[in-house]
Amino acid sequence: MQIQQSLAPQYRLLVFLVSIGFFMQGLDTTIINTALPAMAQSLEINPLQMHSVVISYVLAVAAFIPLSGWLADRFGIRHVYIAAIVIFSCSSLGCALSNNLNQLIGFRILQGVGGALLMPVGRLALLKLIPREQFLAAMSMMSLAGLIGPLIGPSLGGWLVQYTTWHWIFLINIPMGILGVFVSFKAMPNLRELKVKTFDFSGFILLMLAMVGLALGIEQIAVPNSSLSFSLTLFLVGGLASLYYVYHAHTHKNALFRSKLFKHQIYRIGVLGNFFIRLGSNAIPFLVPLMLQIAFHMEPLMAGIMMTPMVLGSLFSKPIIRPMIQKIGYRTFLIANSLLLGLCIASFALTAADTPFWLRTLHFFIFGILNSLQFVSMNTLTLKDLPQQDASSGNSFLSMIMMLSMSIGVALAGTLLNIFNGIFDGHETALAFQLAFVSLGFLNILSTWIFWKLPKNQMI
Known part of the structure; x- marks a missing residue:
């Protein structure tokens, strides 16, 4: 209520509109994880092969984020925002109507394109249309919508799967999309820039090749009927495209990221810390609901409810981040928290079907705290000292890296899970999950060395 009072009435509808997009994307990122086993059964696919459904969406979001700002400047904020909602909603319908895995992946890619435009363009609209003294209130209101999506997503997904069908996790996007389109015409003017620089399409293609090659190269390793040489080829293409983009960024005057x-x-x-530390932690929301349902035979609704303590832990951590960093500095805080987070990820290997409810809840709550502490502190550190002229480009690149890390993290988790499950011929599924958690936790601990390079005097 306090946020609404501090926000001028003429801006509330605009913030509500942007919040719809933020909520849709936040919900879609989390609601699907609980539904994967039911989707696999319906599509007659091994549930341990369903990570491609998650990767395709996140990878598309990462790939198209750099295009969002240029499209908004070129064609107008309202036109692009409406297009994003329409793409997201129509592809959601396509996902719900899919009859096989390939169709579902195709529509998830389209959905990711819409999702890549929703948040950046919505944030840009607030930045351009709302006065600076009102901006913090607007962002706070929008962030609330972003928290509600992940908070209810896993439980809602579990409920829909258990009492209806998995198709409804996509169909619920359609009424929100229709509402968003109608509100857009009333609340969002079609601001556009008079002069727009030429878009760096060659750099955009290089970045897409790099991201797709690296993520799919890892994802394809454990896919049945996929050769190791094909996976290595994809990985090589991704690596070469990354190296060539480094040259491109140095020589091209309009490069997306100089x-x-x-x-x-x-x-x-x-940026390095964000990429490597997130590989393990971003895989947890994908792995845990699978483990609870496949290895421990938990009902979808209860598996979804069990994810709620993670979000509550994230909310609990918000007030304590700043005082902790002020006391010990970024370097010490990030080294210590990275180690604790890695140990916490590895400790998911200790959970079992008969783990007491209270202990499992506390475990997930602690992970939520550590994960949020890590993400907020890393993001703040990364952007806080950038010069004004580099702030926009730096923020866009960081957003892209975060989504890329999520896609590669899920791909790595799925690959590890399938490799370990194959070693035991599918007879020790719970052990396969446990070894995957230990591997991801160890990777997180190794990544701590990145923050040793920070100066010791880095404070808020």
Whole structure:
């Protein structure tokens, strides 16, 4: 209520509109994880092969984020925002009507394109249309919608699967999309830039090749009927495209992300930390609901409810982040928290079907705290010292890296799970999950070395 009072009435409908998009994307990112086993059964697919449904969406979001700002400047904020909602909603309908895995993956990619435009363009609309003194209130209201999506997503997904069918996890996007389109015409003017620089399509293609090659190269390793040489080829293409983009960023005057951006030491360390630390932690919301349902035979609704303590832990951590960093500094905080987070990820291997409810809840709650502490502190550190002229580009690149890390993290988790499950011929599924958790936790602990390079005097 306080947020609404501090926000001028003429901006409330606009913030509500942007919140719809933020909520849709936040919900869609989390609601699907609980539904994967039911979807696999319906499509007659091994549930341990369903990680491609998650990867295709997140990878599409990562790939198309760099295009969002240019499209909004070129064609107008309202036109692009409406297009994003329409793409997202129509592809959601396509997902619900899919009859096989390939169709579902295709529509998930389209859904990711819509999702890639929703949040950045909505945030841009607030930035351009709302006065600076009102901006914090607007962002706070929008962030609330972003928290509600992940909070209810797993439980709602479990409920829909258990009492209806998995198709409804996509169909619920349609009424929200229709509402968003109608509100857009009333609340969002079609602001556009008079002069728009030429878009760096060659750099955009290189980045897409790099992201798709690296993520799918890992994902294809454990896919049946896929050769190791094909996976290595994909990985090689991704690596070469990444290297060539480094050259491109240094020589192309309109490059999406110029090489000078990475001359800032703190930003460079922050980006590396965001990428590697997130590989393990981003895989947890994918792995845990699968483990609870496949290995421990938990009902979908209860599996979804069990994810709620993670979100509550994230909310609990918000007030304590700043005082902790002020007391010990970024370097010490990030080293310590990265180690604790890695140990917490590995400790999911200790959970079993008969683990007491209270202990499992506490475990997930602690993970939510550590995960949120890590993400907020890394993001703040990465962007805090960037010069004004590099802030927009730096933020876009960081957003892309975060989504890329999520896609590669889920791909890595799915690959590890299938490799370990194959070693035991499918007879020790719970052990396969446990070994995957230990591997991801160890990777997180190894990544701690990145923050050793931070100066010791980095404070808020």
